[in-house]
Amino acid sequence: MKKTLNRPIRVLVAKVGLDGHDRGAKVIATSLRDAGMEVIYTGLRQTPEMVVNTAIQEDVDAIGISILSGAHMTVFPKVxxxxxxxxxxxxxxxxxxxIPEGDMRKLQEMxxxxxxxxxxxxxDIVEYIENWVAEHRNF
Incomplete structure (x- = not known):
């Protein structure tokens, strides 16, 4: 049975580092917004510190990092x-x-x-975020 919230889910979509390709991040942001979520998109070339500070200021439920540069084993652990x-x-x-599958597993272990x-x-992405937030941040 799916849990529901009495408020919109807030998601920060971030591009960290020198990765200059943001079309996928914009597609994700638009799709999450279309699913009823409030989305904050940071734009390109954010630092991990900027992403976390924005997440705190915006009181988000989730941070979604889009990465194509190969720096995932640096960016995610730093965040x-x-x-x-x-x-x-x-x-x-x-x-x-x-992100190679082996690296995905290592990051999930972290x-x-x-x-x-x-x-x-x-x-699948929308359902994952909705279910996680309903289970961990249902207030």
């Missing part, structure tokens, strides 16, 4: 470390892009949520 330092421990970190490869159905 997770900053979140831990700032005691932001009830926000989902998810994302997608070009606390990153589900990671999505190109071609994943949008309904």
């Amino acid at each position: 997770m470390d900053i979140m831990k330092q700032k005691q932001l421990n009830d926000v989902l970190v998810t994302g997608g892009g070009i 606390g990153v949520g589900e990671l999505f490869a190109p071609g994943t159905a949008m309904k």
Whole structure:
């Protein structure tokens, strides 16, 4: 049985580092917005610190990081470390892009949520975020 919230889910969609390809992030942001979520898109070339600070300021339920540059094993752990330092421990970190399966597993072992490869159905991403938030941030 699906849990529902009495408020919109807030998601921060971020592009971290020098990765200049943002079409996928914009498609995700639009799709999440179409699904009824409030979406904050950071734009290109954000630092992990900027992403976490924005997540705190915007009181988001989830951070979605889009990465195509190959820097995922640097970016995701840095975001997770900053979140831990700032005691932001009830926000989902998810994302997608070009990330090998082995690296996806390593990142999930570090606390990153589900990671999505190109071609994943949008309904699967929406359902994952909705279910995670309903279970962990249902207030």
